Amino acid sequence: MPLRLQGQDYVRPAADLDRLVQELFAEIQSDEVAFEDVYETLLLYYQTPLNLNTASREELRGLLLLSETQISALLDHRQQLGPLLSLYELQSIVGFEQVRSIYRVAPFVTVQSGNQNAARGPLWQRILHEDNNALFLRYERGLQARRGYAAADTTSTGRPLSRYLGSPDKLLVRYRVSHTRDFSLGFTAEKDAGEPLIWKPGQGRLGADFYSAHFVVQERGRLKTLALGDYQLQFGQGLLLSSGLQVGKGAETITTLRRSSLGVRPYSSVLETSFFRGAAATVSLHKTVRATAFFSAKKVDANQQFATDSLAIYDTFSSGISTSGLHRTTTELANRKRLHEAVAGGNITYTSVGGDFAAGATLVGTHYDVALQRRPEPYNQFEFRGKDNLAVGLHYSYVLGNVLFFGETARSSSGGLGTVNGLLASLATNVEASILYRRYDRNFHTFYGQAFGENTRNINESGVYLGLKVRPAPRWEITGYYDQFWFPWLKYRVDAPSRGHDYLLRFSFAPTKTSQLYVQVRSRTKDQNADLTPSRSVPQPIPTERRSLLLFYDAAPSSSISLRTRLQGTHYRDDGATPHTGFLLAQDATVRLNRYLRLSARYALFDTDDYDTRQYAFEQDVLYAFSVPALFGRGTRTYALAEVKCTRHLTFWLRYAATQYRHQQVISSGLEEIEGSLRSDVKMQARYTF
């Protein structure tokens, strides 16, 4: 075994993204949120390490791992003593005394001196010689026969039953190369399970169902960023433009509350909505002023409806944009790219020299070629209607002593206002607190915004959030939040104005550098329509409470073995009814056999009364994939994952996962129905770096 010499340079530890996700997301409670996209954005974000010597205050905040005091201390240190020489130097900065906080941030940052781009030759050579050129191939397939893939049949009325048109294989090809503050180039092609591979250029079908590509250059003098192809935008608090980096309410109760103005970012995820297609550029008008302009034109999935009433405002309209990105059946294919969407706008931001104060304005105009008009239900009364929406917003951010203030306020064409304002404060060296207030009118419309909130969209909500993080003793951390919210108008399945609150409390103990133990309680009370009974013939919202307990233990007894135990339970109760419970116990083990092979596996037992008490547990997956299945009923869940480093350039992942149900002869329903009690799937991925 040759000894590797380690010089001044700190060897970056491998990023434990699973643990990071555990800390950032509290507990998944719904299938609506596109966690896959959030996770992937996070991964890509953390993939290119941030240079601590050039990073701005805003970029450091965007890491979500540093407190405002730590950021200020680092910037002061840089200003007084010049660039850091090595990551070890962090220990000498106030606020970084605890080795643990350095250990946490180390995988995601580097210490390099100056801008080395110019020294590395022209752009094409830099791209060619960049060491993170990577090509991914992924294949995935369910092993059981599902009804959607069976031979077509006819119903009793003689109409053919709907069937998936394609094979049950899921395919993904992705190429990406990037360098911090220099360039990013990428290409993605995806076919979901059930989607056909069709080559009909005349109909706009070119093999795979979804393609995405981007080319981004950064730091070309005054031109700070130029993006061509698919990109994302994040400005202010994300009220108008938000790029999928938001993690919302979680066990990290301080830093995730504020969104960072990260500007134009490349898009290489596979979520088939929530990105822009066109061009965007950021230029530096002055040392302190940056302006961004963008234009996007793309087709989105939507159904088409014709008015039956001759007095209707729109003869043809669409009752909603579909965001699933699935095109498996004739109906889904018919709605594919039905609607043309054009978005244009810009942002101008002033940042003071030290970065303490920033303020800016954002303008976003959206145009659809067919009017949008939701189904005429009372809860849709104030939803967006029409073809055009223009939204204008102002955002600010200011550091005063130990307190960071931030906020954004915007108005949409409808006259509806949205506002979100908050502060993060370091009250003592070991105590941080946060407060956030938001109010989104019932007629406030934003299509690409996703500011902090309880709802998945920023409409019909107001609320107050209080967060706290305390480290009462070394190795101990207590985090908690309390959030109270109101919905002034009706919602889907809530036929009256409603309200609710939720809180989280987590006690975390780290006995050693590599182990962690925590216990977490989370409770959420929210109004929801009660079941109709003879005595209750009108829909009436009643409070329903979901309370969860999580015990998590993560340890690495040796450098090659890591063990994780997870015990979680849920208690669900509505008005006076008998409570339902759900339970899950999972044991994970990861073994690194040698330099070439790493094996991970889980065995989990679950037992839940119903779908309301379903359990979600993060699972390890092939790199850049995300898995958190909803488990309900009674049974076991297992998976095994192998990571093989074949050569220096080629890495291979193989994963098998299975859910075995007890007392169940049929799994799922509709086209996804499986006969039997086993559902399993395989996933394979290869990465070639060059």
Added chain:
Amino acid sequence: MLNGYLSLVSLFLSVTISIASAGNGPGVRGARAAALGNASVTITDVWAVGNNVAGLGQVSQTSFGFYAENRYLSSAFNNVALVVATPMGAVHTEKPPSRGVIGFEAQRFGNNLYAEQRLGLGYGYRGGQISVGGRVDVLQVSIQGLGSKRVVAASLGGQAELIPDRLIFGGYLYNLNQARLAAYEDERVPTVLKAGLSYRPTSKLMLNVETEKDVEQDADFKAGIEYQLLEALTLRAGFASLVEQATAGVGFKAGRFQIDYAAAWQSALGLSQHVGVSLQWAKK
């Protein structure tokens, strides 16, 4: 008159929703406690006479306090209180009063349709890291047209410094004798047990958590934070989970006067406001 009956109806609504307030319970005393989500069982100022009588033991100067509350912007829910505390025996600046502290309170809630009045006498003593206290209340409930009723309730409190100046425990048992208001439906003054912890990492910061359990209600979980931004200015925030109330407030120090303000938002009933003024009589 109709208005009066309406407020009476909504009063009983508020009784069922917010146990910590009306209904002869221990209630809120002072805008400081109100701003902290009423997580006040470990506090040692003059308002301790109502929040946890054991806290009186550390009042080193004769102090007066006046407190007024308007709940949900309705005059029917006005609440006012006057408190006095005076140390007995020798008083040193570093030590608690050698013979303890006596406190007195007069309080009134409601209007002429429905009113609750109380006169309370309390005593607190501190020895070492432990404080204890006791209190007797004479409570009167009057409802127009129905007459009034008077009962006596006794309460006990304790506080302990688990880690001196850092971690403090407090407990308060209100109405341990379970005083009965009416034979009809065996209506009693609520018996309430409060227990909480206060963590003070620096002299400028206080974090409080507390649970409050009324025998006949679900447990309430409360938390509050107080931060002294400047010598003269203190910021506070808190919440209470059972009553679904978020709170915030400020405190000003002007010489011997301490002025506190708090606002509370109950999710269904809306805004309540609290103002408190206290005065330390003796010179420092």
